[in-house]
Amino acid sequence: MIKIDSELCKGCDLCIESCPKHVYQKSSKENKKGVYLPFPENEEKCNKCHLCELMCPDQAITVEDEDDHGKDDNKDDHDENISDDK
């Protein structure tokens, strides 16, 4: 499960560029600071290399491993990946 903290992200797009599996895409909706957040569009391709966590200059990305508690979360809703308050 990939979580992006909308409070911390500044929209530099380094995660979109650095992900070797092209998991991220830019979302079309902006957050309250006017930043177009990245969105894990192809999350099923993620192989948990944690490179995006290293490359995120704002520590906004958390990649949880499968054995963590977030496993049984409902993943069909896109907005769940972005912990946004609109």
Next chain:
Amino acid sequence: MKYLRKDRLPNIFCAGCGNGIALNTFFKGMESAEIDFDTLSLVSGIGCSSRIPGYVKCDSLHTTHGRAITFASGLKVGNPDLNVVVFTGDGDAASIGGNHLIHGARKNINITVICVNNNIYGMTGGQISPTSPEGSFGTTAPYGSRDKPFNLAELVAAAGASFVSRWTTAHPLQLSNSIKKALLNPGFSFVEVISQCPTYYGRKNKLRSPVDMINAFKENSVNIRKANKMSDEELAGKLIVGEFVNNPRKELTENVCDLSVEQCGRSLAIKSAYLDNFDD
């Protein structure tokens, strides 16, 4: 994230700044070197990269401009059990603190210096720094810089540091591995992180976004093993990355300790603040 002061976030750095990547890779290197977080103390001078220790939940010193290595030397000699790490920038380490940098390397004191080199004075408005490449533009060089830049890694290696490496922010895994080696090395360890400043350096030099700058680092970097076989013409405009020196030798606090034992019979000079009395 668990090492950061959450009340201070989000950090003050511009979108896409390399300082955050340097911070992440430092934590990864620290974890793989199995350094105890409680023995860590971060020292920094003045500049964008010197704000990094302010976001970390450990003991830190934010010192005067260029004097971070001086303060760190005092801290390390005072208590050699500490793992002292200096976060510094190119303006801090190479220009105003240049002398402290080379003499720290000459004395080979056991500290780790992580120099985040973004080729420009970012905090004060994009002036040309001692490491700006020839022909690069800045607010003080509207026609391009004509001076020859410092090659920091080679400068520190020539001054006698026992571990020197250089990586860019486009090589986070190699960088964290290098930081691990630097932390474990007994002696002066210098890690130069070539970092992006999209706000000032990038905007003036046709690399407007952080993604452009990262891609430019990837295209232009050559590993030192390959660079040794290349001619000077081929290397023009390239960034040489890799491990420059790994040659441990006797370090300063050890020498001080030995001298004290030789002259007084026991170790008095080290951790003297913890002693109750100096007479036998």
